[in-house]
Amino acid sequence: MSQEDKYYRLESEQGVLGSIMLASLQGDIGMVEDIVSQMTSADFHHQDNAALFEAIRDCLGQRMPVDAVTVGSVQRLLPSGQTTMAYAATLSRDVPSTANWKAYAQQVKKWALVRQFRDLGRAVDVGVGEDLPADEILDQCHMALADLRDLDTGEPDYKRMDDVVARNVDIIDAKFNGAIQAGLSTGLxxxxxxxxxxxxxxxxxxxxxxxxxxxxxxxxxxxxxxxxxxxxxxxxxxxxxxxxxxxxxxxxxxxxxxxxxxxxxxxxxxxxxxxxxxxxxxxxxxxxxxxxxxxxxxxxxxxxxxxxxxxxxxxxxxxxxxxxxxxxxxxxxxxxxxxxxxxxxxxxxxxxxxxxxxxxxxxxxxxxxxxxxxxxxxxxxxxxxxxxxxxxxxxxxxxxxxxxxxxxxxxxxxxxxxxxxxxxxxxxxxxxxxxxxxxxxxxxxxxxxxxxxxxxxxxxxx
Missing domain, CATH: 3.40.50.300 (P-loop containing nucleotide triphosphate hydrolases)
Known part of the structure; x- marks a missing residue:
């Protein structure tokens, strides 16, 4: 494995793309849109994977179904020279189910951030070498930290009851004071x-x-x-x-x-x-x-x-x-x-x-x-x-x-x-x-x- 290959996980990137293809074949357009809305082509390190993701986005933008044929019609060849249709068909076949797409996406996003911080470190070295102002260098660091904070790590599936009760008391008080209504009127x-x-x-x-x-x-x-x-x-x-x-x-x-x-x-x-x-x-x-x-x-x-x-x-x-x-x-x-x-x-x-x-x-x-x-x-x-x-x-x-x-x-x-x-x-x-x-x-x-x-x-x- 080359040094560059250590900065991403090919199987996770393919897992995300394969889940998109499989979800589309199953008619779950909502899942397709969920996955695509949470990812960007920049999250994919492998050039073929980034190009395939862009082809998928183009299909959705044109309201076309997402499958091996349609993505192949949008972009015939990938950067490696392989046909898009063949690669997409392979991913559809090799991903067993869509159940783990969130885990795949998490890994892709995390490694994208790792690469971003690596590149940031290099940029800091260049900035210092070029005698750039500290504020300009720190601005780049803040942007990377914001991306890290925005990384969706998932919310817990449970809450403390007293937290829920406290929120309800605020809502009850707002209803009492007329700030909000108990429910929408039907007009009757x-x-x-x-x-x-x-x-x-x-x-x-x-x-x-x-x-x-x-x-x-x-x-x-x-x-x-x-x-x-x-x-x-x-x-x-x-x-x-x-x-x-x-x-x-x-x-x-x-x-x-x-x-x-x-x-x-x-x-x-x-x-x-x-x-x-x-x-x-x-x-x-x-x-x-x-x-x-x-x-x-x-x-x-x-x-x-x-x-x-x-x-x-x-x-x-x-x-x-x-x-x-x-x-x-x-x-x-x-x-x-x-x-x-x-x-x-x-x-x-x-x-x-x-x-x-x-x-x-x-x-x-x-x-x-x-x-x-x-x-x-x-x-x-x-x-x-x-x-x-x-x-x-x-x-x-x-x-x-x-x-x-x-x-x-x-x-x-x-x-x-x-x-x-x-x-x-x-x-x-x-x-x-x-x-x-x-x-x-x-x-x-x-x-x-x-x-x-x-x-x-x-x-x-x-």
């Missing part, structure tokens, strides 16, 4: 009282039968948070195209009939409402993605991009049944369980509330009263187990109340509030919910099956 006062605000690091399941209004509710919450200046919203619509989402937002904010926006037959008084809606949403931090079949790693990656560039305060995903699979689970129930757990991890990692929409099976329609329960969540009990809060959207279209838009939001599970329910008013033509202006039904009205009927007819009950 009775729903806010029910769930006590959307909390960070939590997953709220909003579920309902097709056409119940769950998409309307999810989009409206993100829209309210963004347009009211409460934070940054990100909406993933795996089923509905972005154009339809935009029209729903305009209808909701401008009180314009959604059908009119769709067919373009606006009346004279619709145009001022449209202008008002545009002004309400213009320059507001609400972002959407209508890409179909997104996997959990891809959703995580997009969320990280938004958080890095704009900040992030709430994520809405419509809906869990359309999230793509990595193909490793043996049945759909297991797949959805894995997806559900992955969404919980996103909420914790990014420190945001996630609203995850889901469909209910039709068992509730066969039940007396037709009210859904948490076990009606389609395909996976794991979804029910993972959720911090579950909201079931129930609108009985066979009843007079349901036909007039009365929608009950049932909350059978919540880890930070007692279970309960509230009534909201659905305005279908405006694609929105509003606070219910009537009153809760009396027990007598419930028994005779005619709650709210007088209110909907515009008459007060004597």
């Amino acid at each position: 006062s009775d729903l806010d009282k029910l769930i006590r605000g959307l909390r960070k690091k939590t997953v709220t399941i909003v579920a309902g039968l097709p056409g119940s209004g769950k998409t309307t509710l999810g989009l409206q919450i993100a829209q309210h948070i963004s347009c009211a200046g409460l934070g940054v919203g990100m909406v993933f619509s795996l089923e509905m195209p972005e154009e339809e989402l935009a029209n729903r937002a305009l209808a909701s904010l401008g009180s314009i009939d959604l059908q009119v926006l769709d067919n373009g037959k606006l009346e004279d008084d619709d145009w001022p409402r449209l202008t008002c809606a545009v002004n309400k949403i213009m320059d507001k931090p609400l972002y959407v993605s209508d890409k179909s079949g997104l996997t959990v790693p891809r959703i995580r990656s997009i969320c990280r991009q938004v958080k890095s560039k704009h900040g992030l305060d709430v994520v809405v995903i419509d809906y869990i049944g359309l999230i793509g699979s990595d193909g490793k689970a043996f049945n759909r129930t297991a797949e959805l369980g894995k997806i559900s757990t992955g969404i919980v991890n996103i909420a914790k990692e990014l420190d945001v509330p996630v609203i995850l929409l889901a469909q209910l099976n039709r068992d509730s329609t066969k039940r007396l009263g037709k009210k859904p329960i948490a076990s009606d969540l389609r395909d996976s009990g794991q979804i029910e187990a993972d959720a911090h809060c579950i909201i079931l959207v129930h609108r009985d279209m066979d009843s007079e109340e349901g036909q007039n838009g009365a929608t009950e939001l049932l909350m059978p599970k919540c880890r930070h509030a007692p279970v309960g329910s509230c009534i909201v008013q659905q305005q279908g033509k405006f694609a929105r919910f509003v606070n219910f202006a009537g009153r809760e039904p009396s027990q007598e009205e419930v028994e005779i099956g005619r709650p709210f009927s007088d209110q909907y007819k515009g008459r007060k009950k004597p």
